Amino acid sequence: MTLPDSANEALAAFGQSGGWEQRARLLMQWGDRLEPLSDEEKQEANRVHGCESQVWLVGEPGADGWRFRATSDARLIRGLLAVLLVRVNGLAGDELVKLDLADWFAQLGLARHLSPSRSNGMNAVLQRMRELARPTG
Amino acid sequence: MALDSPWRSDFPALAAFEAEGQVYLDSAATAQKPQAVLDALLGYYTSGAANVHRAQHLPGERATRAFEATRTKATHWLNAHSPAEIVFTRGATEAFNLLAYGLEAEFEAGDEIVISALEHHANLLPWQQLALRRGLRLLVLPLTAEGVVDMDAARELIGPQTRLLAISQLSNVLGCWQPLTELIALAKVHDALTVVDGAQGVVHGRHDVQVLGCDFYVFSSHKLYGPEGVGVLYGRSEALQRLRHWQFGGEMVHLADYHSADFHGAPMGFEAGTPPIGGVIALGAALDYLGSLDTGALFAHEAVLHGKLLAGLKVRDGVRVLGTPQAALASFVVDGVHTADLAHLLGEQGIAVRAGQHCAMPLYKRLGLTGAIRVSLGLYNDTADLDHFFTALDRALELLR
Numbered sequence: 001m002t003l004p005d006s007a008n009e010a011l012a013a014f015g016q017s018g019g020w021e022q023r024a025r026l027l028m029q030w031g032d033r034l035e036p037l038s039d040e041e042k043q044e045a046n047r048v049h050g051c052e053s054q055v056w057l058v059g060e061p062g063a064d065g066w067r068f069r070a071t072s073d074a075r076l077i078r079g080l081l082a083v084l085l086v087r088v089n090g091l092a093g094d095e096l097v098k099l100d101l102a103d104w105f106a107q108l109g110l111a112r113h114l115s116p117s118r119s120n121g122m123n124a125v126l127q128r129m130r131e132l133a134r135p136t137g
Numbered sequence: 138m139a140l141d142s143p144w145r146s147d148f149p150a151l152a153a154f155e156a157e158g159q160v161y162l163d164s165a166a167t168a169q170k171p172q173a174v175l176d177a178l179l180g181y182y183t184s185g186a187a188n189v190h191r192a193q194h195l196p197g198e199r200a201t202r203a204f205e206a207t208r209t210k211a212t213h214w215l216n217a218h219s220p221a222e223i224v225f226t227r228g229a230t231e232a233f234n235l236l237a238y239g240l241e242a243e244f245e246a247g248d249e250i251v252i253s254a255l256e257h258h259a260n261l262l263p264w265q266q267l268a269l270r271r272g273l274r275l276l277v278l279p280l281t282a283e284g285v286v287d288m289d290a291a292r293e294l295i296g297p298q299t300r301l302l303a304i305s306q307l308s309n310v311l312g313c314w315q316p317l318t319e320l321i322a323l324a325k326v327h328d329a330l331t332v333v334d335g336a337q338g339v340v341h342g343r344h345d346v347q348v349l350g351c352d353f354y355v356f357s358s359h360k361l362y363g364p365e366g367v368g369v370l371y372g373r374s375e376a377l378q379r380l381r382h383w384q385f386g387g388e389m390v391h392l393a394d395y396h397s398a399d400f401h402g403a404p405m406g407f408e409a410g411t412p413p414i415g416g417v418i419a420l421g422a423a424l425d426y427l428g429s430l431d432t433g434a435l436f437a438h439e440a441v442l443h444g445k446l447l448a449g450l451k452v453r454d455g456v457r458v459l460g461t462p463q464a465a466l467a468s469f470v471v472d473g474v475h476t477a478d479l480a481h482l483l484g485e486q487g488i489a490v491r492a493g494q495h496c497a498m499p500l501y502k503r504l505g506l507t508g509a510i511r512v513s514l515g516l517y518n519d520t521a522d523l524d525h526f527f528t529a530l531d532r533a534l535e536l537l538r
Contacts, residue, residue: 020482020485020486021532021536023485024481024482024485024536025536028536052477052480052492052493052508053475053477053507054507073475074475074477074478074481075475075478075537076477076478076481076482077477077478077481118481
């Protein structure tokens with residue numbers, strides 16, 4: 001399966017990052033590029049629980065797969081969301097189900113970056129994406 | 138000035154952490170174990186495990202003797218009257234649940250249970266659920282800005298309807314000693330039962346339950362440098378007699394028939410099933426080890442480190458310490474910096490501190506915070522650990538600001 005350009009860009013950027021400081025800076029830069037959510041979208045119904053910070057997620061189906069937007073009140077979590085979004089946006093519902101989250105973060109060299117609690121948080125986000133993309137009726 | 142811990146080398150885990158670049162500052166969550174505890178665990182299993190209080194054979198006798206020796210050591214540790222006042226549970230949390238179920242029959246609808254705003258979930262939820270089951274009122278003592286129970290409010294709230302007071306000795310979030318003597322005296326005026334959560338307090342002081350005058354005192358082994366899976370419940374003998382049995386099975390039964398049974402009193406009657414034998418024996422080793430140390434030197438060491446921790450936090454811009462910590466730990470937030478981000482970058486630098494709400498969600502809600510970073514100390518920590526922490530903190534803040 002071919003990755004979208006932005007996912008390849010993430011791989012290239014994070015693949016070269018050496019130390020923790022560089023990784024943190026990159027994460028913050030990527031987090032700053034997130035498409036913002038409106039105050040209206042940052043409502044309880046869009047909150048993903050199970051994260052150590054507040055995370056909101058919205059998504060809608062498009063002609064070329066699902067489009068998600070997400071944000072958090074924590075900067076590094078925004079960065080993790082950003083690199084998650086570039087991997088998932090454009091996927092179809094059944095592709096989302098098959099996505100191996102740990103593998104993606106490992107490819108980015110961020111596996112160690114994901115503590116169990118943070119990893120649970122990202123898993124909760126992916127889980128919510130899958131629920132949103134689940135065919136209804 | 139650098140201050141080494143003379144006891145650090147007694148704890149193999151500290152060298153292991155050092156080798157992998159980890160600085161352990163989370164002892165309030167769980168403490169590392171001295172070699173003496175590891176030896177006791179290994180010694181018990183390698184010389185032959187056996188169940189306690191059952192068998193007539195030699196291994197069974199040996200296990201029972203070692204198991205009961207810990208009960209005696211815990212008796213001395215707390216200065217209880219007799220070993221019959223020491224009940225082993227599977228943790229502090231289980232001890233509180235034992236009390237909340239065992240004392241349930243003491244309460245009638247409308248009675249009041251008093252706790253404080255800083256209780257750990259373990260000393261909150263069992264009482265909250267008991268109150269819901271029996272239609273009781275759960276009153277919450279407010280705190281002063283320093284982080285201690287407000288005694289003026291306590292005098293108002295503890296009254297003739299109070300049947301039980303359950304209170305932490307040393308807060309796991311704020312690091313403040315609570316005015317136990319005054320609170321217990323207040324409760325006694327109204328003949329209320331008193332329960333002390335000593336999970337943190339027992340690690341950073343030597344306490345005499347007869348002087349405290351409480352009915353029950355609870356602590357957990359794993360925070361006191363012993364193994365997990367063991368809790369200690371002290372109960373004054375008259376208070377223990379008021380407990381109803383709550384878990385059934387094993388050697389807690391005296392006589393059993395198909396349709397009825399008769400049970401032992403405390404402590405045996407409250408130790409249903411096979412207890413954590415190896416863990417209890419190793420807790421005895423932890424108490425022996427701690428008892429062999431110069432207590433004065435130990436608490437002086439902890440006080441100096443704690444002072445340095447507070448001083449270092451104080452000089453840093455925007456760092457806000459919660460309450461006025463007196464011992465063992467400090468929780469803090471940094472203005473304009475998300476706690477999750479800071480925790481993330483401290484973790485990246487090998488600093489093992491706790492971030493979040495530290496099993497005290499209602500307290501954080503009351504403080505208007507979503508979480509904090511907690512640095513907590515053990516007797517094996519030294520100033521080099523704090524230096525590493527502060528260096529990491531500065532680098533993290535530099536990146537985040």
